[in-house]
Amino acid sequence: MIDITHLEKYIKRAIELGAQECKVIDPASVVSAPWVRLKCQYGCQCYNTNRSCTPHTPTDEQMRKILDSYSSALLIRFIGHEKVNEVVVGLEKEILKDGYYKIFGFGAGPCLLCDTCDMDKCSFPSLARPSLSGCGVDVFATVKANGFSIEISLENPSEGDCYGLILIE
Numbered sequence: 001m002i003d004i005t006h007l008e009k010y011i012k013r014a015i016e017l018g019a020q021e022c023k024v025i026d027p028a029s030v031v032s033a034p035w036v037r038l039k040c041q042y043g044c045q046c047y048n049t050n051r052s053c054t055p056h057t058p059t060d061e062q063m064r065k066i067l068d069s070y071s072s073a074l075l076i077r078f079i080g081h082e083k084v085n086e087v088v089v090g091l092e093k094e095i096l097k098d099g100y101y102k103i104f105g106f107g108a109g110p111c112l113l114c115d116t117c118d119m120d121k122c123s124f125p126s127l128a129r130p131s132l133s134g135c136g137v138d139v140f141a142t143v144k145a146n147g148f149s150i151e152i153s154l155e156n157p158s159e160g161d162c163y164g165l166i167l168i169e
């Protein structure tokens, strides 16, 4: 794991950019599970509507291999999903400049960058990021394992907790 003192400035930066909380975590503590994609396929209106959601994202098995190829991660809590991807991408670019060349971020929910997603070729590939749950991550178990809480609001999703993840090496 990267020395936490080298990553503390990114925690502060995540808050400055609009996150509620941010922690350095071990990617091994991120829980992936095959049932998560079922929840996308049967029950989510975003399924197959954009490139950041299933079935266009890595499977839980692929995601496990991705997670296991990193030693550190930032888990970031937001209220609502609207800002998540923008902050994740912004922070990712700043951390990349410091030499962590493997860095990659995951957002929450569908990509909102275009009015209609171009399913053949992404219009903004450097800005679009896959949804964490769309990659088979059990977000509830992951945040609980790392001491975060999660409250969802079915009536108003913009008031619920949403999480982004940045893998760092």
Ligand code: SF4
Pocket: 050, 051, 052, 111, 112, 113, 114, 115, 116, 117, 118, 119, 121, 122, 123, 124, 125, 127, 128
């Ligand atoms: S940037 Fe546009 S084309 Fe690319 S994933 Fe997002 S909505 Fe789809």
